[in-house]
Amino acid sequence: LSPDATFIQSDYKLVFANDAFLRQVGAGSLNEVIGIPLIDFVHPDHRDKVSARRENMFASDEPIAPVEVKRLRLDGSEYYAEIAAARLTWEGKPAAQVVCRDITDRKRVEDKLRESEQRYRGVVDMSPEAAIVYVDRRLVFANQAFLDQVGASSLDKVLGKLSEDFIHLGDREASQARREEMLISNQPIGLTEIRRLRLDGTEYPAEVAATQLLWNGKPAIQLVCRDITDRHIAEEKLLESEARYRRVVTLSPDATFIQLDYKLVFANDAFLRQVGAGSLDEVIGKSLYDFIHPDEREKVSARRKNMFASDEPIAPVEVKRLRLDGSEYYAEIAAARLTWDGKPAAQVVCRDITERKKIESALQAAMDDAELASRAKSEFLAGMSHELRTPLNAIIGFSDIMKKEALGPVGSPRYREYAGDIHSSGEHLLALINDILDISKIEAGEGELHEDNVDLADIVRSCATMIKERAHKGGIALMTDGIDGTVPSLRADPRRLKQILINLMSNAVKFTEAAGTVTIKVWHNPVSGHVIQCIDTGIGIAVDDIPKALAQFQQVDGTLSREQEGTGLGLPLTKSLVELHGGTLDLQSEIDKGTTVTVKLPVDRTVSSDGIAQSA
Numbered sequence: 001l002s003p004d005a006t007f008i009q010s011d012y013k014l015v016f017a018n019d020a021f022l023r024q025v026g027a028g029s030l031n032e033v034i035g036i037p038l039i040d041f042v043h044p045d046h047r048d049k050v051s052a053r054r055e056n057m058f059a060s061d062e063p064i065a066p067v068e069v070k071r072l073r074l075d076g077s078e079y080y081a082e083i084a085a086a087r088l089t090w091e092g093k094p095a096a097q098v099v100c101r102d103i104t105d106r107k108r109v110e111d112k113l114r115e116s117e118q119r120y121r122g123v124v125d126m127s128p129e130a131a132i133v134y135v136d137r138r139l140v141f142a143n144q145a146f147l148d149q150v151g152a153s154s155l156d157k158v159l160g161k162l163s164e165d166f167i168h169l170g171d172r173e174a175s176q177a178r179r180e181e182m183l184i185s186n187q188p189i190g191l192t193e194i195r196r197l198r199l200d201g202t203e204y205p206a207e208v209a210a211t212q213l214l215w216n217g218k219p220a221i222q223l224v225c226r227d228i229t230d231r232h233i234a235e236e237k238l239l240e241s242e243a244r245y246r247r248v249v250t251l252s253p254d255a256t257f258i259q260l261d262y263k264l265v266f267a268n269d270a271f272l273r274q275v276g277a278g279s280l281d282e283v284i285g286k287s288l289y290d291f292i293h294p295d296e297r298e299k300v301s302a303r304r305k306n307m308f309a310s311d312e313p314i315a316p317v318e319v320k321r322l323r324l325d326g327s328e329y330y331a332e333i334a335a336a337r338l339t340w341d342g343k344p345a346a347q348v349v350c351r352d353i354t355e356r357k358k359i360e361s362a363l364q365a366a367m368d369d370a371e372l373a374s375r376a377k378s379e380f381l382a383g384m385s386h387e388l389r390t391p392l393n394a395i396i397g398f399s400d401i402m403k404k405e406a407l408g409p410v411g412s413p414r415y416r417e418y419a420g421d422i423h424s425s426g427e428h429l430l431a432l433i434n435d436i437l438d439i440s441k442i443e444a445g446e447g448e449l450h451e452d453n454v455d456l457a458d459i460v461r462s463c464a465t466m467i468k469e470r471a472h473k474g475g476i477a478l479m480t481d482g483i484d485g486t487v488p489s490l491r492a493d494p495r496r497l498k499q500i501l502i503n504l505m506s507n508a509v510k511f512t513e514a515a516g517t518v519t520i521k522v523w524h525n526p527v528s529g530h531v532i533q534c535i536d537t538g539i540g541i542a543v544d545d546i547p548k549a550l551a552q553f554q555q556v557d558g559t560l561s562r563e564q565e566g567t568g569l570g571l572p573l574t575k576s577l578v579e580l581h582g583g584t585l586d587l588q589s590e591i592d593k594g595t596t597v598t599v600k601l602p603v604d605r606t607v608s609s610d611g612i613a614q615s616a
Contacts, residue, residue, distance in 0.1 A: 010095035026073045043070035080107040130225040168195035260345040276323045293320035330357045442576045449493040457483035463501040475514030482522040489607040503574040504534040512538035529603035541589040
């Protein structure tokens with residue numbers, strides 16, 4: 001009936017066990033354990049020690065005093081037990097009675113306590129906050145931060161000292177009362193400000209908090225102690241600063257006021273003039289919102305709350321405000337938290353920008369007028385281009401008939417030469433007018449795309465064929481890369497895409513000397529989309545001249561004696577057509593080394609294998 005697990009072993013085997021032992025090892029009946037070797041219930045780590053103690057007991061006839069052993073249950077799980085054993089005779093043979101008490105829970109608690117104390121020492125030793133532990137009012141532990149705080153060169157200088165040795169005489173009674181209250185209520189002491197003493201007797205202000213804990217198994221008190229000398233000095237300086245602030249802000253040309261709990265508690269003369277107040281009494285105590293236009297109050301309130309929550313100042317922001325007479329004005333305000341008479345408040349600097357707003361409105365109106373004028377110009381150019389194309393087409397057509405003598409001989413060969421000059425000049429002028437018309441449409445917001453699924457490789461191949469003869473005549477190698485069918489189709493305007501490619505290739509050939517190369521590369525990036533790159537080894541462009549090359553009616557060489565013909569519309573038009581597709585054009589160049597133009601078309605123009613653009 002013993003509550004302690006008890007068994008008898010003879011010849012290293014169990015011959016008897018009580019119910020408490022059966023429960024301890026997880027046996028359902030006595031038959032499950034009878035005859036099992038003693039060693040099967042002992043963890044392998046402890047078997048040698050157990051065997052040695054058993055042999056010693058039988059040799060000396062001395063009992064085994066209680067000792068901790070790691071044991072095994074029938075299912076192989078481990079547990080800790082405290083065992084004691086003594087010799088006896090069982091059925092005429094020497095045997096041993098063993099009392100086995102399960103102490104697993106106790107071991108677990110002890111291990112956790114040990115780990116906790118180790119963690120505590122490790123953490124507290126590294127803590128920047130001074131920490132000490134008292135047992136029976138005497139100091140048993142202190143971290144380095146505390147030693148530094150009280151001016152101790154080593155732990156030995158403070159160990160064993162009484163808690164009151166570090167407390168100012170005037171605060172000892174109150175400190176003792178708080179300690180007794182904590183012990184009775186079992187509640188920690190929250191942050192409390194007291195005067196404390198260093199080892200040399202000098203006093204300093206500190207914030208302390210205390211709680212109870214176990215230290216080496218004994219009740220103890222842990223104290224965290226923060227030296228707030230610097231804070232006290234700062235508070236005194238703050239009071240001095242507030243006095244100086246009042247004097248300085250009063251003379252500031254910027255309107256400044258202080259608001260506390262949504263009410264004005266201070267304002268300088270500039271603010272009084274801004275709102276039309278004759279004296280400070282007219283504004284003190286008024287609500288912050290009395291000076292804010294109703295349309296702005298919700299936004300101002302949100303910014304104020306965010307400032308107090310985050311301690312971040314409000315950056316300058318435009319707000320519509322009210323004067324005392326109700327008239328409106330615009331102001332640029334900035335605000336920051338401060339302490340006013342010991343309470344959280346906000347300083348607001350408020351600059352009247354009404355005149356600036358009027359100027360900005362006038363400038364915006366002027367910009368709108370300029371935009372309208374620019375659009376009108378584009379519309380005019382578009383209209384004029386249409387008017388010019390009709391007679392120009394007639395000139396080109398008739399000059400072509402004369403050049404080919406389609407209606408009979410024209411006589412002198414010089415006339416045929418003149419007809420050829422008229423025809424080529426007419427075509428050049430028509431190309432110029434077409435470019436002007438395209439740019440004008442795009443600028444006027446009338447640029448249109450007639451989109452279809454386009455095989456980029458086919459377009460490149462076709463355009464390269466058109467330019468190849470011109471390149472060959474100039475001794476220039478025109479090469480293509482990426483037209484092997486691996487680039488997926490895209491959704492684009494085929495005519496505009498050809499226009500982009502022909503412009504790029506023509507420009508590259510025009511500015512590349514004999515024995516040079518022009519390469520057109522195309523590829524597809526699954527993340528960013530299609531890329532077209534035109535690379536030449538031509539004369540190049542200075543970095544400072546690149547913006548000029550992309551501007552309308554501009555050429556890098558603007559002199560009358562320039563070597564290359566052109567109107568300066570090719571690249572700007574190409575860029576506009578690329579942007580009309582939602583893409584980008586980038587130009588990189590270096591004098592005497594060549595130029596690389598990169599066109600990127602967005603990934604949503606990529607056509608999937610089922611013929612549908614990704615954007616769909």
